[in-house]
Structures are given as C-alpha cells and as structure tokens.
Amino acid sequence: MHIMEGFLPPFWAALWFALALPVVAYGVIRVRRLVGEDRELLPLLAVSGAFIFVLSSLKLPSVTGSSSHPTGTGAGAVLFGPAVTSVLATIVLVYQALFLAHGGFTTLGANVFSMGIAGPAAGYAVYRVCMRSRLGCCSAVFATAAVADIATYLTTSFQLALAFPATTGGVTASFLAFAGIFALTQLPLAIVEGLVIALVFRYIIALRGDVLERLHVLRREVSAAP
C-alpha cells in the first residue's frame, strides 16, 4: 500500500499530511494518557505495535501473481482505536521509508492516512457493529483485522485515483484500475491476517482478559467464559 517517494504531486502530498497530522498528534496524547493511567496497558500497546511490525514485513505472494503484505493494524484498532493505531503505524512507516525505500517521506502523510487512520477506522467501526450484534469476540477481531487491511488498500487506490484521474472515466475509472491492482491481491492476505490476529487475540484473552475488560474491549461475560 506504500505510495512510493515522489509519486504524489505536492498538492496531494501536502493535503494528506494535513489530514493525518492532527489524528497522529491526538494519538500521541491518547498514548501518554493511557499509559499514565494504567501501566498494565504498556505491553498491550507493544503487542499492537509488534503486530504491525511483523505482519507488514512479510511480502506474501497472492492469487494475482503479485506480492503484497498485510498491515497488522486490526489489533491496535480493536484495543485502542484508530488514533493510537495511527501513531504505531507512523513508527513502522518511518522505519520502512528510512531503511527499506518502501514508501517515502513526501508520501508519509498519505501512507499514514491509509494504513494508520482509514483502515483502522473502518475496522473499528466493524468491530463496534460486531460487538453490538453480540458476535463472538474472536469473530469480531477477525472481521476487524480483515476489513482494516482491505480498507487500507482501497484508501490507497482512492488517493492515487484523485491524484491521477483517467482521461476517460476520471477518478472512478482510475480508482477501479488501482483497486484492481491492490484490493484483488489483498483479499486472501486480509483473510489470513484476520485469522492470525484472531488466534493470538484468543490467547491474550485467556491470559489477561481483565486488562481487555478495563479497555472495554471485552464484555464481562466473554472474558469469564472458559
């Protein structure tokens, strides 16, 4: 989902920076407040970041013949919401821009917006709906992670379509072309990502369901279940 260095015209690069920056700044404030209130949340925050670090490092082949990587933002979205996840995603994206020539600093705002904000926000919305409809926690986590992943790539497609509209068909035609590249490749990877995160989440619930309850991630009766 990385938009490469210099591949967004300056206007669009600046716009996505302007949209991403306040959310990341709010995320930093939230992180400081959360950790200040409850030190037990620190490992959970580290786990959320670790998911992004690990999963976004895996360049997996997909059905389209292209390779892509999961985003790993679903866990952060469930546990802390999109603002905090945007901080974690920013750290990973800076590492990748600095050391791997993946993405870049001119496109950092756009990449943070798609991977750290739009994807997790879509996932978080799905999670709330799943929990309200009393779906099991692990099923909800699976859906959240998969939707966060796909939504990230759809957002990237939209960002590129806005910057490079097709001569015939405009932004819509361009969006369909980019989504054809990103979203189709991503679909099986999103399902795998959802399964992996749901499995690890299940283990975390067994170990520290009480911390998840304090974050209102779990309903009391879910964590009490065997």
Next chain:
Amino acid sequence: MNKRGYIVIGTVLILGLATFATFLADHAATGTDDRAVEQIDALTGGAYEPWAQAQGVPGGERNAPILFGVQAGAGIAVLAACLWYWREHRSGA
C-alpha cells in the same frame, strides 16, 4: 516449562520468522507498489516525473531482505516478550 525453555522457544521463533521474512522479501514476485507505479505511467502516458527520490536501502538493495528480516525479528521479539510477561503475571495467578 521453565524459563530457559521459553527463552529457547522464543529465540527459535524470532530467528525462524526473521529468516522467513528475509526469504519472502528476497523471492517476492512484483509487488503491488511497483504495479501501481506502472499504472500511473499508463494513466499519464509516462509523463509524470516523481519530484523526490527514495534515498535507497542503506548499503544497497541487496540488504533489503535482511532489513525486512530485522523488522520481523524485532516485532516477534516484542510479541513473545509480552506474551511471556502475561503468562508470568496472569490475572488471578
């Protein structure tokens, strides 16, 4: 399982996943990021010139798979350490 057992399993996991990430990065098919660049070329007739260049991978492109491995290894180390910490400080334990 004793502490040494967890450390051994953790180390094997970290090295295993880091090696796996390195292998994948080294043998990856064309990435979607590169295909998006091709699509931009197609949409603009090759007229778009990037206004900034990536500074490149430290030490050259051949180091990229290793740095992907480092990323994966660091992530799995944190994950394993946290799960181990929770196991030791399990609620109600």
